[in-house]
Amino acid sequence: MADIAFLLLIFFLVTTTIETDAGLDRMLPPIEPPDTDVIIRQKNIFTVNINKNGQLLVEEQLMDLKDLREAAIAFLDNGADGSCAYCKGRRDESSSDNPTKAIISLKNDRETRYGTYITVQNELVGAYNDLRNREAQRLFGRDFTDMEAQYLNPETPSGIRDDLKEKVAKIQELFPQKLSEAETSSSTN
Amino acid sequence: MAKFNKKKDGDLPAVSTASLPDIVFMLLFFFMTVTTMKDSSLMVENTLPNASEIKKLEKKDRVIYIYVGKPTSQYQKVFGSEPKIQLNDKFASVSEIGDFILQERAKKPQELQNVLTTALKVDKEANMGLISDIKQELRKVNALKVNYTTYEGDAFRNLQ
Numbered sequence: 117m118a119d120i121a122f123l124l125l126i127f128f129l130v131t132t133t134i135e136t137d138a139g140l141d142r143m144l145p146p147i148e149p150p151d152t153d154v155i156i157r158q159k160n161i162f163t164v165n166i167n168k169n170g171q172l173l174v175e176e177q178l179m180d181l182k183d184l185r186e187a188a189i190a191f192l193d194n195g196a197d198g199s200c201a202y203c204k205g206r207r208d209e210s211s212s213d214n215p216t217k218a219i220i221s222l223k224n225d226r227e228t229r230y231g232t233y234i235t236v237q238n239e240l241v242g243a244y245n246d247l248r249n250r251e252a253q254r255l256f257g258r259d260f261t262d263m264e265a266q267y268l269n270p271e272t273p274s275g276i277r278d279d280l281k282e283k284v285a286k287i288q289e290l291f292p293q294k295l296s297e298a299e300t301s302s303s304t305n
Numbered sequence: 306m307a308k309f310n311k312k313k314d315g316d317l318p319a320v321s322t323a324s325l326p327d328i329v330f331m332l333l334f335f336f337m338t339v340t341t342m343k344d345s346s347l348m349v350e351n352t353l354p355n356a357s358e359i360k361k362l363e364k365k366d367r368v369i370y371i372y373v374g375k376p377t378s379q380y381q382k383v384f385g386s387e388p389k390i391q392l393n394d395k396f397a398s399v400s401e402i403g404d405f406i407l408q409e410r411a412k413k414p415q416e417l418q419n420v421l422t423t424a425l426k427v428d429k430e431a432n433m434g435l436i437s438d439i440k441q442e443l444r445k446v447n448a449l450k451v452n453y454t455t456y457e458g459d460a461f462r463n464l465q
Binding site: 141 | 363
C-alpha cells in the first residue's frame with residue numbers, strides 16, 4: 117500500500133504545475149502632464165483607432181486586423197531621415213524618421229469589446245517584438261523575447277542576469293516601445 | 306478430533322488496520338495536490354482573451370488583482386448582467402478602485418510598494434469604457450504598471 121501511495125504522490129508531483137498568470141505588460145501614462153510640450157511631427161505618429169464594431173482605422177484608412185502588425189513594423193522600421201543604420205524599411209519620407217521618434221497612438225471607443233482591444237494590443241506589441249527579435253538575432257544570435265523571459269525569470273543565476281540586463285536594455289534602446297493611449301472617445305456615430 | 310475446533314457462531318475476525326496509515330496518507334496526498342490557494346472566489350464570469358506576445362507574471366506577492374466581467378448567474382438577479390468590477394470578495398464601483406489599490410499597497414512590505422503590478426483579469430466580452438475608467442483610476446493613484454492577464458493562444462480567436 118505504501119508503494120502505491122508513493123507512486124500516486126510522485127505522479128501528482130510530476131503532473132501538477134503551479135499556475136502562473138501571464139499577460140500583456142503595459143505602462144499607463146502618469147496623470148500629470150509633462151512640463152515641457154514636446155512637438156511631435158505628424159509623420160512620426162501612427163494612429164490606430166478602434167470603433168465600437170471592432171473595425172480599425174489606421175492612419176485614416178480602414179484596415180484589416182491581420183495587416184496591422186505588418187503596417188506597424190513598416191512604420192517603426194522606416195527610418196526616413198537616414199539616422200537609423202539598422203533600419204531595413206523603405207525610408208519613405210511621409211513615414212517615421214527614426215524608431216526612437218516613432219510613436220504609436222492607440223484610441224478606442226467606449227463600446228469596443230475588450231477582446232478586440234487585446235488583439236490590437238497584442239499585434240502592436242508583436243510588431244515591436246518582431247523588430248527587437250530581428251536586432252537581437254543580428255547582435256547576439258538569439259531572440260529578444262527569449263532573453264527577456266530569461267532575464268525576468270527569478271531562477272536565473274545573477275551572473276547571467278547581469279549580462280542579459282545590458283543586452284536587453286540595448287535592444288530596448290534600439291526600438292523603444294512608445295505606445296500612447298489617449299483617453300477613450302465616446303463618439304456616437 | 307480435538308485439533309479441529311468448530312468455530313463458534315458470531316465470532317467475527319477483526320478487520321486488519323495495518324493499511325490504515327497508507328490510506329490516510331493517500332487521501333492526504335490527494336487533497337494536497339488538488340488544493341489550490343485561492344484568495345477570493347470569482348463572482349464574475351472570467352473568460353480571458355487570448356494573446357501570443359505574453360509575459361509571465363512572476364512573484365505573486367507583487368500583484369494586485371482586479372476582476373471584471375458579467376456577474377455569474379447566481380448574482381445576476383441582484384446585480385444585473387452588465388459587467389461589474391470585483392475587488393477581493395465583493396462587487397465595487399469604479400470610484401472604489403483608488404482606495405482599494407492604496408489599501409493593498411499599504412499591506413505590502415515597504416520595499417515592494419513601488420514595484421507592484423495591477424493584473425486586470427477582464428472578461429473578453431466586457432466593454433472598453435469600463436476598462437478606461439479603471440485605467441483612469443489607476444493613474445490617479447499612480448499604479449501605472451498594469452498587466453492585461455490573458456491566456457496563451459492565437460489573438461485572432463478573440464474576435465469570434
